Amino acid sequence: MEVKQISVFLENKKGRLWEALDVMAKAQINIRALSIADTSEFGILRLIVPNPEKAKKALAKSNFTVRENDVIAVGVPDKPGGLAGILKILTDADINVEYVYAFVEKSGKKAVVVLRTDSISKGKTALKKAGVPVLSAEEVYSL
Amino acid sequence: MIWNREAECMQIGEREKLQLERLKATLKRAYENVSYYRKRFDEIKVKPADIKSFKDIVKLPFTTKTDLREGYPFGLFAVPRQEIVEVHTSSGTTGKPTVSGYTKKDIEIWGEVMARALTMVGTTKDDIIQNGYGYGLFTGGLGVHYGAQRIGATVIPISAGQTKRQLEIMYDFGSTVLTCTPSYALYLTEAAEEVGIDVKKLKLKAGCFGAEMWTDRMREEIEKRFHLIALNIYGLTEIIGPGVAQECEEKNGLHIFEDHFYPEVVSPDTLEPLPDGEKGELVITTLTREGTPMIRFRTRDVTALRREPCKCGRTLVRMDRITGRTDDRLKIRGVLIFPSQIEKALLEIKGVEPHYQIIVTRPQHLDELEVQVETSKKLFSDEVRHLEETRKKIEKHIENAIGLRVKVTLVEPKTLPRSEGKAKRVIDKRQL
Numbered sequence: 001m002e003v004k005q006i007s008v009f010l011e012n013k014k015g016r017l018w019e020a021l022d023v024m025a026k027a028q029i030n031i032r033a034l035s036i037a038d039t040s041e042f043g044i045l046r047l048i049v050p051n052p053e054k055a056k057k058a059l060a061k062s063n064f065t066v067r068e069n070d071v072i073a074v075g076v077p078d079k080p081g082g083l084a085g086i087l088k089i090l091t092d093a094d095i096n097v098e099y100v101y102a103f104v105e106k107s108g109k110k111a112v113v114v115l116r117t118d119s120i121s122k123g124k125t126a127l128k129k130a131g132v133p134v135l136s137a138e139e140v141y142s143l
Numbered sequence: 144m145i146w147n148r149e150a151e152c153m154q155i156g157e158r159e160k161l162q163l164e165r166l167k168a169t170l171k172r173a174y175e176n177v178s179y180y181r182k183r184f185d186e187i188k189v190k191p192a193d194i195k196s197f198k199d200i201v202k203l204p205f206t207t208k209t210d211l212r213e214g215y216p217f218g219l220f221a222v223p224r225q226e227i228v229e230v231h232t233s234s235g236t237t238g239k240p241t242v243s244g245y246t247k248k249d250i251e252i253w254g255e256v257m258a259r260a261l262t263m264v265g266t267t268k269d270d271i272i273q274n275g276y277g278y279g280l281f282t283g284g285l286g287v288h289y290g291a292q293r294i295g296a297t298v299i300p301i302s303a304g305q306t307k308r309q310l311e312i313m314y315d316f317g318s319t320v321l322t323c324t325p326s327y328a329l330y331l332t333e334a335a336e337e338v339g340i341d342v343k344k345l346k347l348k349a350g351c352f353g354a355e356m357w358t359d360r361m362r363e364e365i366e367k368r369f370h371l372i373a374l375n376i377y378g379l380t381e382i383i384g385p386g387v388a389q390e391c392e393e394k395n396g397l398h399i400f401e402d403h404f405y406p407e408v409v410s411p412d413t414l415e416p417l418p419d420g421e422k423g424e425l426v427i428t429t430l431t432r433e434g435t436p437m438i439r440f441r442t443r444d445v446t447a448l449r450r451e452p453c454k455c456g457r458t459l460v461r462m463d464r465i466t467g468r469t470d471d472r473l474k475i476r477g478v479l480i481f482p483s484q485i486e487k488a489l490l491e492i493k494g495v496e497p498h499y500q501i502i503v504t505r506p507q508h509l510d511e512l513e514v515q516v517e518t519s520k521k522l523f524s525d526e527v528r529h530l531e532e533t534r535k536k537i538e539k540h541i542e543n544a545i546g547l548r549v550k551v552t553l554v555e556p557k558t559l560p561r562s563e564g565k566a567k568r569v570i571d572k573r574q575l
Contacts, residue, residue, distance in 0.1 A: 007525035009518050011555045037527045042553055044525060063557045065523045098526055116525070 001137040002070040002120070004052040008045040009065040012038070020045055020064060027058035032143055033114055035101035046101070048073075048114060050141035072115045072123050073135040078104060083113060086132060090117065093126035105143060112143065146262035146294070147255070150402050151457045158458070162405055163197065165430035170194055170203075173436045176221040179214050180438060200407070201416060205426065205439045208233070211241040211381065219435045220244045227434050232280045233380045243282075243380050244434035250289065252431055253383050256400045257290025260389035263398070264349040264374045266320050268295035271346075273313055275323030275331075276354065277303045282384025283354055287322045290386065296320070303327060306334045317346040325357040325365060325373070329497060330561045332368035347371045353378070353385060356465050356483055360490030361497050362394075375464055381440055382427050388462055393454050396461030403431045406460065407439070408448050411469040422447045424469045425462065443469045445481070473503060473569065475510045480545050482569050485514060488544035492537055494521030498559050505573040512549045514541060517556045 010016045017036070024031060024047075033048040049055045052068055059066045076082040083102065090097060098116040105112055112135065117123030127134055145151050153161075170191035173180040183204045184190065193202060217224055219242070228247050232240035245253065266272065272291045276283025284302055291298035299316060301309060303323065309331060312318070321328060328350060335342050347369055353376035365373045377397050378385035387404050388397035399406050408423040409416050417423040425442045445467040450460050467481030474480075482501055489495055495516060502513040514537075516522075522533050530553065538551045560567065 005525065007523075009523050009530075009553070009555060011553075011558070016555075039527060039531070042530070044527060044530070046525060063555070065518050065520055065556050067520070067523050067525055069525055098528075 003048065003073045003114075003135070003137045003140050004068050005071045005114070005116075006047045006049060006052050006055050006059070007067045007069070008047070008059055010036075010043040010045055012041050012043060017043070017045065019062075020059065023058050023062045023064070024049070024055060027054060029055050029058070032140065033101065033103045033112070035099070035114075037099065046099075048140060069116075070120045072117065072120060072127065073140045074113050074115065074127060075105075075133045075135055076102070076111045076113050078109060078111045082111060086113060086115075086127070089126055089130045089132065090115075090123060093122070095119070095123050095126060112140065144262050144265060144267070145455075145457065146259040150400075151259060151398070151459055153402070153458060155458055158402060159197070161402060162430060165402075166197075166200075166405060166428065167191065167194065169428070169430055169432070169436050170438070172221050172433075173438055177214075177219055177436070179210070179218060183210075197405075200405075200428070200439070203428075203439050205414065205441050206437055207441050208241055208381070208443075212239045215239050216242045217244070221436050222246055222433055229285075230280075231282045231285075231380055231384060234281070240280075241381055242435070243383070246433040249383070249432055249434050252403060253286060253386060254289035254293040256383065256386035256403060257286050258293035259290075259400060260376055260386050261287070261290045261294055261296070261320070261322075261351060263389045263391050264320065264351045265372065265392070266291070266294055266296055266349065266351075270294075270296045270319045271316055272296050272298045272320045272322060273309070273316075273318035274298055274300055275303055275309060275321065275327060276385070282378070282380050283322075286378065286384040286386055287351070306331065307338050310335055310338050310340045313345055313347070314340050319346050319348050321347055321350045321352075321369075321371070322376075323350075323352065324354050325352040325361055326355060326561070328352055328365050328369070328373070329361065332365065333557075342369060345369070350374065351376050351389075356467070358464075358483065358487050358490060360487070364490075364497055377444075377462070377465065379442060379444075381435075381437055382429060382442075383432065387427065390464075391453065391455040391457065395453060396449055396463055398453070398455075398457050398459040398461055401460055403429065405430055406448060406462065408446065411445075417447075419448045419450055422463075422466070445469060473501075473571070475503065475512050475547055478545075478547055480547065484545050485541055485549075486568070488541045489514065489516065489537065492540055494519055495537065496556070498561070499568065500559050501569045503569070503571045503573055510573065512547060513552060514549055515552045515554050515559060517559055518553045519556065522553070 035046045037044045096118045102113045174191045227244040229245045274287045278284030350373040375390040378387040388399040390397045405428040407426040411424045425444045429437045444465045446462045496519045498517045500515045504511045
């Protein structure tokens with residue numbers, strides 16, 4: 001199963017991010033990873049959660065515009081040059097990265113990097129071929 | 144279906160004779176019984192007898208809302224107050240409201256024209272009409288009510304608002320005809336999902352929507368979501384209320400009930416009559432009103448008249464759907480535009496919801512036009528780049544349509560105000 005990411009449209013208004021996260025809290029959803037893309041007028045909140053369906057429903061019910069899409073999650077050694085190595089693989093394979101964000105696993109041995117490439121399947125294939133551990137949805141959700 | 148075949152399919156020459164006869168009688172009554180009209184006629188030295196044909200109508204003075212306010216409240220009545228059995232008023236948003244007085248016969252005529260309108264959308268005595276127009280001083284509620292009673296249909300006088308209850312009653316009672324403003328109809332389709340009512344299980348077959356401007360895109364949206372035929376009704380308090388004109392299933396303009404209301408279209412700038420097919424301001428003279436006859440009333444609504452025969456068999460003249468108001472025109476950086484032009488352009492883009500707001504500001508001596516659009520699921524993307532592209536695409540599309548630079552802002556869904564009556568689409572913040 002692909003790793004699902006939930007994205008939420010946020011108007012650039014005071015308290016809006018809190019409101020979205022409050023919906024998550026009230027629905028008892030633990031957030032595994034999060035990133036925000038922002039412009040002067042709006043932002044896009046991106047979330048990785050263990051139960052994307054439940055999160056989507058809760059947010060939609062509170063009138064947020066929500067979207068779900070596939071992303072790639074890889075485990076990267078938590079040391080200098082870890083992420084650069086991954087991006088080099090994708091660059092060499094001529095794959096464009098739309099966005100990327102990372103978080104460090106609890107044990108601290110590994111960093112988890114979330115990647116959105118223009119083609120998810122091509123990105124995955126290239127990384128696997130280079131021997132990078134691509135994480136399954138279950139692995140990511142249970143981190 | 145045609146309610147009054149004799150009147151609605153009358154041979155044109157015959158109708159013209161009837162209209163002229165009624166016009167002459169109206170002018171005489173107005174001149175003799177209403178001091179306001181007598182004064183205006185005398186000022187320009189016109190006597191009712193000078194009007195011998197419809198060509199002479201241009202000799203008559205126009206009547207505006209401001210004129211009517213002068214006679215507030217009962218000064219325009221052409222009969223003793225005791226003969227007035229009902230009054231209605233305009234909303235009064237631009238000042239003192241205008242008062243329309245109805246005699247017993249006026250109410251009968253209102254029921255007649257509304258019966259024609261409701262029949263035109265497909266209503267019979269077997270139908271259940273959910274009347275979502277407001278009851279009260281506003282004419283919408285009672286107008287539909289009188290027409291429904293005349294036909295013998297079952298009317299649910301639910302009025303506007305109480306959305307959840309509206310939907311529950313619609314479902315439980317099996318309403319077949321819906322009457323309300325088009326923006327409220329759209330709102331109902333949205334709310335159905337939230338209330339948990341399956342629109343496919345509703346029995347609605349037709350909608351009679353009016354009291355505000357709307358577009359074909361809005362029509363398609365309502366028809367698609369509610370599985371009904373949505374037709375346009377037109378009217379105004381000063382003339383009678385709803386039932387001045389109604390669109391038939393040909394969806395090819397609204398038939399004006401011209402045996403009761405005589406229409407003209409004039410240039411809003413020169414006030415000269417315009418030929419058929421040309422857009423201008425609609426002017427109406429009532430031909431049978433007893434309580435408050437109106438002579439050349441300037442409606443401020445922009446439309447054009449069409450006389451080509453209609454497939455439905457009615458010989459009544461048709462008017463285009465209202466595309467603007469002559470007092471609603473926005474002058475942006477010197478260019479005149481109608482909010483409906485923006486709406487039309489906006490709704491041509493796939494995925495755009497029919498909820499928007501136009502905001503005009505003048506930050507530094509220069510007008511800025513902002514259009515706020517709700518971000519639907521279809522428009523949204525997890526990538527900033529895509530959202531920016533969508534925004535720019537909408538801007539370009541509106542710019543091409545109106546020839547003015549606009550700024551489009553994407554806002555969250557359901558944040559723009561929904562209305563139960565007339566939707567407020569334009570906010571002009573300029574201090575002019």
